[in-house]
């Protein structure tokens with residue numbers, strides 16, 4: 001039996017395993033089973049929290065298809081909450097993930113502010129933008145995000161030859177005053193998720209267009225509200241990128257993989 005905890009950040013949900021002493025390695029099939037919403041625990045992804053010299057912990061992220069993937073923003077907040085609940089940290093985490101080192105702060109209201117890596121090479125086009133915020137994102141501007149067939153249109157772009165072989169996550173973004181409304185088709189989940197942390201980060205940076213300076217953008221997702229703040233040094237680059245939002249423990253338990 002393997003102990004796990006379930007966390008969610010604006011409805012993007014994850015299985016978390018404290019692997020510091022367990023030292024388990026899971027197969028693609030085992031991870032996909034644990035994430036399965038009928039036969040398993042049910043989640044968009046799974047994370048292993050591991051020891052890492054010079055850091056509070058290492059974050060190893062897998063999508064629900066069972067494959068290891070790139071940075072997960074909602075997951076970064078959730079693993080920070082997990083580390084707090086395990087007593088590894090109190091108010092601040094310094095951890096290592098696939099895209100490098102991250103800092104995270106537990107705020108007084110329980111939300112978590114996650115420092116994302118700097119973003120370069122933002123590509124702006126008439127109806128979309130392409131950028132990498134720790135994971136690859138396609139950001140499309142739409143008039144009414146509620147009317148978008150996110151599954152069909154997202155799948156079509158995600159598998160477009162232009163993004164082969166790795167594919168991309170796909171975000172549909174509606175400007176609503178100073179806010180953004182975002183819905184996301186996630187690579188490796190192969191469906192719409194309730195929110196995507198690296199996705200809303202991409203949407204906020206893309207929405208700043210060619211402007212430079214300091215930005216703080218509120219984003220509404222089907223799973224709740226997030227904030228992304230950053231400094232644009234040029235049309236194509238951002239630093240000081242911080243994704244702030246909730247990270248909630250849902251339940252803990254044990255699962256048999258036998």
Ligand SMILES: N[C@H](CCC[C@H](N)C(=O)O)C(=O)O
Nearest residue numbers: 069072073074135196197198
């Ligand atoms: N599905 C993404 C990784 C997780 C991203 C998302 N859950 C987030 O919060 O950033 C990918 O394979 O690129």
